[in-house]
Amino acid sequence: ELLGAAKGAALWETLHGRDDRALRPLEPLQSVGTVVGWGVRFSDEARAEAFVGEVAREVARRLQSLGAAARAITVHIRRRAPGAQQPRKFLGHGVVTNAGRSAQFGVPTADTARVESAAVRLYRALRCPVLELRGVGVVAAQLVYN
Numbered sequence: 001e002l003l004g005a006a007k008g009a010a011l012w013e014t015l016h017g018r019d020d021r022a023l024r025p026l027e028p029l030q031s032v033g034t035v036v037g038w039g040v041r042f043s044d045e046a047r048a049e050a051f052v053g054e055v056a057r058e059v060a061r062r063l064q065s066l067g068a069a070a071r072a073i074t075v076h077i078r079r080r081a082p083g084a085q086q087p088r089k090f091l092g093h094g095v096v097t098n099a100g101r102s103a104q105f106g107v108p109t110a111d112t113a114r115v116e117s118a119a120v121r122l123y124r125a126l127r128c129p130v131l132e133l134r135g136v137g138v139v140a141a142q143l144v145y146n
Contacts, residue, residue, distance in 0.1 A: 032066065033139030034058045037078060039091040040135050048130045049120050055138045056119035060112040063140055069108035070140035073115065075122040076100040078135030093134035101125050108144040115140065 003011065013019070034055050042048040052075065063070060078096040087094030101122040109115065119138045 028143070028145060029066065029068070030143060031139055031141040032059060032062045032068070032070075032143065033074075033137060034062070035076065035135070035137035037093050037135040037137075038089075040078075040093070040133055041091065042130050042133060045130050048133055049123065052120050052123045052136055052138070053116045055136055056116040057112055059119075059138045059140050060110055060115040063110035063115070063143075064112075066143075067146045068143040069110045069146070070105060070115070071108045071142035071144065072102060072104050072140070073118050073122065074100055074102040074137075074139045074141065075119050075126065076135075076137035076139070077123070077126055077128050077133060079128050080132040080134050096134050099126055099128070108142075 002008075036051075036055060040051070042051065077099050078093050079099060080093075081095040081097050084095040103118055103122055105114065105118070115138075123136070
């Protein structure tokens, strides 16, 4: 009565292992990425760039494990908002502003060095003061499968 006759009957059937809906195959991913939004604190630019490189290498590893190559890459950052107080959670990002930059690869790639260098170049273009950096994400998109 609470769900109605049709919904109740469908739920009962499903709970008893009876489901006549057609299975749909999984669709290929359109993007793959990694985002780190906790514990991001650096005292100098070299360490921040090295961290962006690590995140990009993880994205390249994921591309390779999927047997895919990316046509585009995006770097997202979280920057401490002007006048923001200390975050409530220890090493959390707190109040931030989000920014991002994207670029196209001339030829789809999953090459670790190309993904890493593109990500670091995009991070530099965002011109975020290192002491205000609170989060980093790298996303590979427009995937092509081998």
